[in-house]
Amino acid sequence: MSESTYTVPIGPQHPALKEPENFTLTVDGEEIIDVKIRLGYVHRGGEKAFESRTYVQNMYLIERVCGICAMAHQLCYVNNIESMMEIEVPPRAHYIRTIVAELERIHSHLLWLGVAAHEIGFDTLFMYVWRDREISLDLMEEITGNRVLHAANTLGGVRRDLSTDIISKLRKGSKIIRERAEYYKKIGLTEKTILKRAAGVGILPYKDAVELCAVGPTTRASGVKKDVRKFDPYSAYDEIPFDLITYDSCDVAARIYVRVDETIESTKIIDYAISHLPSGPIGVKAPRSVPPGEGVSLLEAPRGEDIHYCKSNGTDKPERYKVRAPTLGNWASMARMLIGGYVADVPITLAAIDPCMSCTDRMTFVDANSDKTWTWSLERLRKHAKKFYGR
Amino acid sequence: MAMESELLRHLGKKPATIVYPFEKWEPIDAFRGKVEFDMAKCIGCGICIHDCPAFALEMVGKGLTCDMKWYPSRCIYCGQCVESCPRNAIVQTHEWNLSDSQSVEDAGKSSERWILFKRPKSE
Amino acid sequence: MIEVLKLLIIPGIFFLFSLALFYQWLDRKFYARLQNRYGPLHTGRQGILQPFADFLKLLAKEDIEPKAVDKYIFRGVPILFLTISITALFLIPMSGIEAFTHFEGDLIFILFIMSLVAILAFLGGWCSTNRFSTIGGLRAAVQTLGFEVPLAIAFIGPAILAQSLSITEIVRWQAENNLWAIALNPLGFGIAIIALLAELEKIPFDIPEAETEIVAGWQTEYSGRKLALLRFSFDLELIMAAALITALFLGGPTGPISVFPGIIWFLIKATIVVLILSNLRALFARFRIDQMVSGSWKYLVPLAILQIIVLQLILG
Amino acid sequence: MIETKREQEIVDELKEKFGQKIIETKVQKPRRVFVTIDSNSLIEVAEYLAHEKGFTHVSTISGLDLGKELGVIYHLIEESDLAITLSLRANIPKENPKLSTLVKVIPGSVLYEREVHELFGVIFTGHPDLSPLILPEKWPSGVYPLRKEWKVEDLKAKINRMRK
Numbered sequence: 001m002s003e004s005t006y007t008v009p010i011g012p013q014h015p016a017l018k019e020p021e022n023f024t025l026t027v028d029g030e031e032i033i034d035v036k037i038r039l040g041y042v043h044r045g046g047e048k049a050f051e052s053r054t055y056v057q058n059m060y061l062i063e064r065v066c067g068i069c070a071m072a073h074q075l076c077y078v079n080n081i082e083s084m085m086e087i088e089v090p091p092r093a094h095y096i097r098t099i100v101a102e103l104e105r106i107h108s109h110l111l112w113l114g115v116a117a118h119e120i121g122f123d124t125l126f127m128y129v130w131r132d133r134e135i136s137l138d139l140m141e142e143i144t145g146n147r148v149l150h151a152a153n154t155l156g157g158v159r160r161d162l163s164t165d166i167i168s169k170l171r172k173g174s175k176i177i178r179e180r181a182e183y184y185k186k187i188g189l190t191e192k193t194i195l196k197r198a199a200g201v202g203i204l205p206y207k208d209a210v211e212l213c214a215v216g217p218t219t220r221a222s223g224v225k226k227d228v229r230k231f232d233p234y235s236a237y238d239e240i241p242f243d244l245i246t247y248d249s250c251d252v253a254a255r256i257y258v259r260v261d262e263t264i265e266s267t268k269i270i271d272y273a274i275s276h277l278p279s280g281p282i283g284v285k286a287p288r289s290v291p292p293g294e295g296v297s298l299l300e301a302p303r304g305e306d307i308h309y310c311k312s313n314g315t316d317k318p319e320r321y322k323v324r325a326p327t328l329g330n331w332a333s334m335a336r337m338l339i340g341g342y343v344a345d346v347p348i349t350l351a352a353i354d355p356c357m358s359c360t361d362r363m364t365f366v367d368a369n370s371d372k373t374w375t376w377s378l379e380r381l382r383k384h385a386k387k388f389y390g391r
Numbered sequence: 392m393a394m395e396s397e398l399l400r401h402l403g404k405k406p407a408t409i410v411y412p413f414e415k416w417e418p419i420d421a422f423r424g425k426v427e428f429d430m431a432k433c434i435g436c437g438i439c440i441h442d443c444p445a446f447a448l449e450m451v452g453k454g455l456t457c458d459m460k461w462y463p464s465r466c467i468y469c470g471q472c473v474e475s476c477p478r479n480a481i482v483q484t485h486e487w488n489l490s491d492s493q494s495v496e497d498a499g500k501s502s503e504r505w506i507l508f509k510r511p512k513s514e
Numbered sequence: 515m516i517e518v519l520k521l522l523i524i525p526g527i528f529f530l531f532s533l534a535l536f537y538q539w540l541d542r543k544f545y546a547r548l549q550n551r552y553g554p555l556h557t558g559r560q561g562i563l564q565p566f567a568d569f570l571k572l573l574a575k576e577d578i579e580p581k582a583v584d585k586y587i588f589r590g591v592p593i594l595f596l597t598i599s600i601t602a603l604f605l606i607p608m609s610g611i612e613a614f615t616h617f618e619g620d621l622i623f624i625l626f627i628m629s630l631v632a633i634l635a636f637l638g639g640w641c642s643t644n645r646f647s648t649i650g651g652l653r654a655a656v657q658t659l660g661f662e663v664p665l666a667i668a669f670i671g672p673a674i675l676a677q678s679l680s681i682t683e684i685v686r687w688q689a690e691n692n693l694w695a696i697a698l699n700p701l702g703f704g705i706a707i708i709a710l711l712a713e714l715e716k717i718p719f720d721i722p723e724a725e726t727e728i729v730a731g732w733q734t735e736y737s738g739r740k741l742a743l744l745r746f747s748f749d750l751e752l753i754m755a756a757a758l759i760t761a762l763f764l765g766g767p768t769g770p771i772s773v774f775p776g777i778i779w780f781l782i783k784a785t786i787v788v789l790i791l792s793n794l795r796a797l798f799a800r801f802r803i804d805q806m807v808s809g810s811w812k813y814l815v816p817l818a819i820l821q822i823i824v825l826q827l828i829l830g
Numbered sequence: 831m832i833e834t835k836r837e838q839e840i841v842d843e844l845k846e847k848f849g850q851k852i853i854e855t856k857v858q859k860p861r862r863v864f865v866t867i868d869s870n871s872l873i874e875v876a877e878y879l880a881h882e883k884g885f886t887h888v889s890t891i892s893g894l895d896l897g898k899e900l901g902v903i904y905h906l907i908e909e910s911d912l913a914i915t916l917s918l919r920a921n922i923p924k925e926n927p928k929l930s931t932l933v934k935v936i937p938g939s940v941l942y943e944r945e946v947h948e949l950f951g952v953i954f955t956g957h958p959d960l961s962p963l964i965l966p967e968k969w970p971s972g973v974y975p976l977r978k979e980w981k982v983e984d985l986k987a988k989i990n991r992m993r994k
Contacts (some may be wrong), residue, residue, distance in 0.1 A: 037941075037963070048975060048982060053444065060444035060469045083859065121717050121724065121800025124394060127549040131407045145423040151469045159474065160421070183397075191393040193718055193799040210909075213887050213938025226887070231913040232861055296862060296905060296915055298889070307889045307905060309917070324890035324942070332941055342802060398796055401550040408551045 031342060035335040050321035055081055055155065055290060058318065062308075063149055065323060068111060070149045071104045072301035073323070076308050078153045079234050080297035084290050084312060085155075091236070091278040093157035098236040099170070099273050100143060100152045102266040106177055107136040107148075108302035109259040109266075113184065116256065119348045120197040125187065132180040135173045142166050157283020167274055174267040181263040188256050198253040202337040202349030205250055212336060215329035216304020217262065218352070221255040223248035228300035239276075242269050252352040289316040301326050418485045423470045425486040428459045428508035432480035439472035439481060448472065451507070459508045463489050525609040525777065530600070533781075534749035538565040540785065541752070541792045548796040565749070569742050577738025580642065587641035591634050592736065592743035598634070599750035602627045606757040607685050607766050609777040616682035621673055624681070624758065625666050628713050631751070632658035635715075635722060639732025650731025653803050654715075654722035660807040661712035661719070664705050667818035671695065671702035671825055672762045681758075685766035696763040698828060701821040703763045705814050707787075710755040711794060712806070714748070718798035719806060755791070756784040833860045837914055840883065841865070848875060861914050869920040869929060876904065876918065876935050884909045885916060888932065891942040893950035894919075895978045900927045900950055904939070922952065931957040949976040 046065060050058050062077040063070040075097055082089060110133035117125035137147040143166055144150035144159075152158055162170075188194060204214065209222035219226055227244050229237040245261040247254035290312040299306045304326030311320040337349050409416065418424065435457040440448045447465035451458040473481045520526060539554065539562050546553025554561025579588065605620045607613040613620075632654055639651020672695035673679050676687035688694055696703045712719035723731035736744055760766060760783040767776030801809065837857045844865060845852050851871040856864045867875050879885040885906035894901030904918040922929060931954040932939045943954045944963040951974040954960065962969070975985055 045975070045982075048985075052982065054441070056442050056471065056475075057444035060467060060471065117799070121720065122798070123717070124398065124549050124796045125799075127551060128397070131550060134407075142419060142421055145421045145470070146468075149467075151471075154474065159470075187393050191799070193801065196801060196805055197799055210886060211937050213889070213936065226909075231907075231911060232915065294858075294864060294917070296917055298907075298915060305889060309890075309892045309903065309905065311894065320892075320894055322890070322892040324892075328941060328945075329889075329938075332938055342804075345802070392797065395793075395797060398548040398793070402547055404550065406547070406551045410552065410555065 032338050032340065032346070035338045037331055037335060046323065047321060050318055052317065054316045055288070055318065056316075058321065059153070059155065060151060062321075062323070063151060065325060066301075067148055068108050069104060069301045069303060069306075069326075071100055071152060072299055072306055073308075073325075074151070074153050075101055075235070076297050076299035076301075076306050078155060079299065080295045080308050080310050081155060081290060082286070083297065084293055084295040084310065085287060087156055087284055087286055089157055090281045090284065092161075092280045093282045094236040095273050095277050096143075096158045096162055096282065097153060098240065099162075099270055100140065100150065101235065102269045102273075103136050103140050103143075104150075105266045105302045106263050107133055107140065109263045110136065110181075112259060112302075113256065116252075116348065116352065117194075119350075120194065122191075122194065125184075125194075129184060132177065135177055139166075139170060139173045142169060154283060154286075156286035157281070159283070161282050162277065167277070170270060170274055174270045178264055178267040181260055181267070185257065185260045185264075188253070188260060194256075195253060197345075197348060198256060199249070199251060201252045201345045202341060202352055203250050204333050204337050206248070208333060208336050209250075212333040213329060214304075214333040216301070216326050217255055217258045218304065218330050218333065220244070220246045221258045222250040226305070228298045228305050232298045234297070234299060236273060240269055240272050242272075252348055255352045289314060290318075303327055304329055418487055420485075422485050422487065423468050423483045425463070425484050425489055426461055426466060426468070426472065427482050427484055428461070429480045429482065430459070430508050430510045432478045433457075433459065433510075434478055434480075436477065438475050438477065442471050442475040444469060444471060449505075456510060458510055460505045461508065462503055462505045464503055520609075521614065525614075527600070529608075530603055530750065530753060531746075534746065534753055535565040535569070536562075537752055537756070537785075537788050538749045540788060541795075544789055544792045545796050548793065569746060572742035572745065573739055575738045575741075577740060578735075580644070580735055582643045583735060584641035584643075587637055588735070589740070591638040591641075592740040592747070594634055595631070595747040596743050596750070598627055598630055599747045599754060602754045603750065603757065605681060606754070606761050607682050607776075608757060608780050609767060609775070611682060611686050611689055611766070611768065611776070613682050616680050618683075619679045621669055621679045621681055621684075624754075625662070625669065628665070629658055629662055631713070632662075635732050638736070639722075642732075642735035644735050646729045647732045647734045650722045650734065653724075654732055656803055656807060657712060657715075657719065657721060660810040661709040661814075664810055664814035664818045665709035665713065667815065667822060668699075668702040668706040668709060669758075669762060671699035671821055674822070674825055674829070675699075681761050681766075685761050685768065688765040689768040692765070692768075694763065694765040699763075699821050699825055701817055701824075703759070705818050705821070706759060706763065707790065707794070708814065709810075710759070711791060712810070714751055714755055714791070716791065716795045718801050720800060721803050721806060724800055752788065752791070753784070756787040759787045760784050837861070837863050840914065840916070843883075844875070844878075847878065851875070861912060863914055863916045864919070865916060866919045866921070869922050872904075872918075872920050873930050873932070873935065876906075876932055879906055879916065879918070880935050886936065888936045888939045888942065889915070891932075891939060891946050893946040893952065893976060895950065895976065896921065897978070898924060900924055900952055902929060902946060902950075902952055904932065927952045928955060929953070930955050933957060948974075950974050951977070 046061065049061060053061060059074060059077060063074040065073045110129050114126040114129040114133070117123070117129065140150055141147045143162065144152040152160070204218065204222050206223045208214075209219045209224050214222070214224070215226070223246055225244060225246055228234075229242075230244050242265050245258055245265060247257050290310075292312055292314040295308075295310045295312070297308050297310075299308075306326050307324050309320075309322040310318050313319040334350070337352075338346060341349060435450065435452075435454045437450060440450060443466075445465045445467045447462045447467075449460040449462075451460055468483070470483055473479075473483055522528060542564070543553040543561070554564035557563040557567045579585070602624055604614040605616065605624060607616075635654035636651040639647040639649075639654060672684050672688075675695055675698060676684040678684065678687075684695070715721075715723055721731075723733060733741065733744060757780070760780060764783045764787075767780035769776075769779035834857050837860070841855045841857060841863060845855065848867070848871065851868045851874075852865060853868060854866040858864060885908050887907040887909065889905040889907050892903045892905065894903065899921045900923075901919055901921050904920075906916045906918060908914045908916070920929060927950070929952055931943055933943065933954075934956070940958065941963065943957055944960055946952050947954060947957070947960050948962055948965055951972075965975075970988065973980065973985075973988060
């Protein structure tokens with residue numbers, strides 16, 4: 001390869017990205033020197049929309065911030081509003097919410113495991129993992145009526161109760177999922193071709209993970225002990241014993257193992273929650289408007305820490321509702337991971353933080369079909385390359 | 392080589408996928424499908440219109456003599472209207488394949504398709 | 515006249531084309547069943563006409579040719595791909611001991627054709643001035659460095675046994691002493707299978723066409739008729755690989771009980787080889803280009819040389 | 831309210847160390863503290879919290895439109911088993927909304943500051959690269975969509991004009 005570098009645009013439309021985001025990789029041969037991030041292609045102006053809808057309507061809009069972790073966002077929103085209204089949610093509702101949240105974590109992690117396998121060309125694992133993910137989707141459909149976008153919560157509790165036969169199905173399903181997850185862990189540890197593509201790739205050292213405020217499995221794979229279910233417990237997580245999974249090899253392989261272990265942990269949480277399910281009502285009546293004030297709520301979504309900030313002015317519409325989805329927390333560390341790697345590693349490193357673009361983009365009201373054509377000027381890059389080689 | 396035993400084990404087994412158009416899929420009873428109004432019970436209070444997150448409901452006329460218009464393309468099938476209705480006049484059926492090529496009777500401002508639930512002529 | 519008929523029909527073009535489509539169907543169906551799913555199903559019985567339907571669909575599709583592309587090379591690559599695959603197939607015996615044309619050294623000619631295929635892939639990628647196909651073309655060229663040498667050494671094994679460099683002679687030697695070459699160099703058989711996987715650009719070596727990294731690699735700009743020809747020549751190459759393995763290692767179209775004609779034996783053995791290739795395809799993740807080349811030079815080449823040494827000791 | 835002992839401690843330490851630079855504090859419930867500070871002592875307070883008190887994780891930065899003023903809230907989370915979330919708020923006038931960047935203290939805030947800059951027009955002095963993160967290239971400068979004066983309708987009109 002000649003001395004000059006050239007830019008490889010990954011995105012906005014690219015087979016490795018399920019949703020459009022745009023990276024400009026300055027590449028010298030296969031090695032990546034610089035990464036520039038550009039987001040906003042599926043931006044739907046969520047926060048402006050929140051301000052023009054009532055708290056009841058927002059419950060369904062907040063759910064559509066992300067198609068995969070819908071329950072996570074809605075639970076975070078409901079916790080936030082309920083704590084500002086100061087209403088007491090019955091314990092049975094807390095347990096049902098925890099069960100559905102954990103089922104969603106299983107479905108999201110298995111979905112990611114399949115996509116990651118596909119990224120490195122292992123389509124067989126992709127097929128098997130997505131077949132087993134169907135068990136968790138069917139269970140969620142049984143409980144809430146929908147595979148995803150379940151609308152399981154309402155202000156003050158849960159909308160549907162768990163009947164005895166759903167509980168027996170839950171027990172059977174979680175046992176099968178645990179066996180399969182353990183099998184995939186064995187595969188992940190022993191299959192050499194996966195290790196070749198995942199071990200030592202996309203390194204995010206502990207110091208960078210803390211400094212760049214990475215969240216979720218990405219940061220736990222670098223040894224950082226941060227899990228909202230532990231440091232700021234909500235719903236029934238303070239009563240349910242489960243352990244915090246961290247690995248410290250800081251690479252894509254560690255992220256695979258963290259997620260598979262968390263799937264196994266989720267099945268244990270579900271089993272505990274079922275056997276200790278308290279009886280009683282599943283919801284209380286909630287007023288329509290929220291007293292003026294502020295509220296911050298945190299939640300451990302499958303991809304990481306999800307934070308909501310609400311400022312209310314006493315009416316039935318929020319004055320300001322800020323959502324920062326987990327993926328936005330990981331983009332800064334993503335750029336750090338890519339530099340120094342190979343172009344061939346971009347898809348798996350990118351997929352390793354399990355980016356959920358629809359979560360990240362929801363700020364302003366913009367129809368962002370960026371008709372930007374990608375012209376790469378060699379001069380500017382050559383200057384950049386000289387600076388790079390000069391260093 | 393780690394998955395070889397798994398692959399061969401599945402060679403003879405029945406595939407996990409169903410052949411959709413030929414093998415039918417039955418919705419489970421918890422399923423939230425097409426919205427239907429029981430206009431006998433409806434008192435025209437409009438809470439469902441106020442609560443609908445997708446603005447998919449419209450009232451034709453006023454109070455007790457109104458008819459209800461429902462836009463299937465806008466509706467997100469969340470079931471909030473079923474929950475908010477004080478008279479339980481709204482029900483969600485199990486019907487799910489709602490797309491068809493039926494022409495739109497009333498053009499209206501948008502070419503969106505809607506279903507009108509008429510008040511029963513009981514007087 | 516019989517000669518022309520033979521050329522056109524039985525072990526000739528018609529047979530090869532329909533076999534190519536059949537093997538594509540077999541490969542996709544077996545691969546699907548390994549992954550616990552159906553695979554092609556609706557066109558013809560159990561989807562057997564699916565490859566033919568795909569081929570026709572592609573022929574009917576719009577054939578987009580970007581302006582910035584070097585027209586002659588861009589159009590020439592698919593046609594050359596097809597012709598090269600067919601010429602290679604005529605050198606391998608399928609219906610009897612004799613191939614259509616056989617001369618001393620046609621084994622070397624086949625090896626030359628395989629590297630020609632890789633050069634064509636590089637040219638195809640280079641002339642369609644799309645960034646992804648440039649990377650794909652480069653990777654195809656680099657990948658040849660990886661698998662060419664071990665493949666050649668692995669093929670030398672049976673040549674040493676039969677003391678000749680002509681595939682027909684090798685098949686004749688195996689038929690006379692009814693001893694399959696695989697018995698004496700099993701390691702060569704393994705290395706040949708792996709190297710051919712790389713030549714056919716199948717997982718774990720579909721690096722030049724890695725769809726999740728560089729869209730469709732060097733074939734990104736091809737569409738319509740050109741893509742149909744390319745896809746079809748890949749199927750022909752699959753037959754060439756299977757036929758080569760059967761001819762060199764599994765005794766070609768000869769069988770212990772000579773009640774079946776040669777061609778049936780050839781079909782049985784080639785189908786087994788295709789199933790092996792398809793199983794391997796379902797088993798691995800894709801390597802990175804540097805891992806592939808370093809892996810083949812660190813492991814495949816020494817093993818191949820070891821195989822030749824062992825062979826010489828046995829014969830010696 | 832014995833559970834909020836630790837929260838109260840932090841608020842008292844802040845008050846005692848920075849005095850009237852701390853405008854208002856509120857301990858809402860266990861693990862939730864809201865503090866409003868004078869905008870030009872932001873870096874000082876943030877450094878103190880990050881280095882001495884272990885608030886090293888900035889979860890996000892929320893922008894607020896308060897009519898005449900713009901509010902910028904830094905949600906900092908403590909590194910401990912039961913972590914407190916401290917929302918540090920600085921109000922700045924709308925005319926020249928200037929704040930010094932937090933990137934040197936906590937590098938993780940680089941993207942959040944770009945976002946607040948784009949949507950609210952807050953200029954973070956010293957930020958390495960305030961290029962657009964979300965809005966398309968041809969977005970007219972000076973239009974900050976999340977400010978209250980921009981209603982949804984006229985944003986729509988602006989986009990249609992922009993697209994022609």
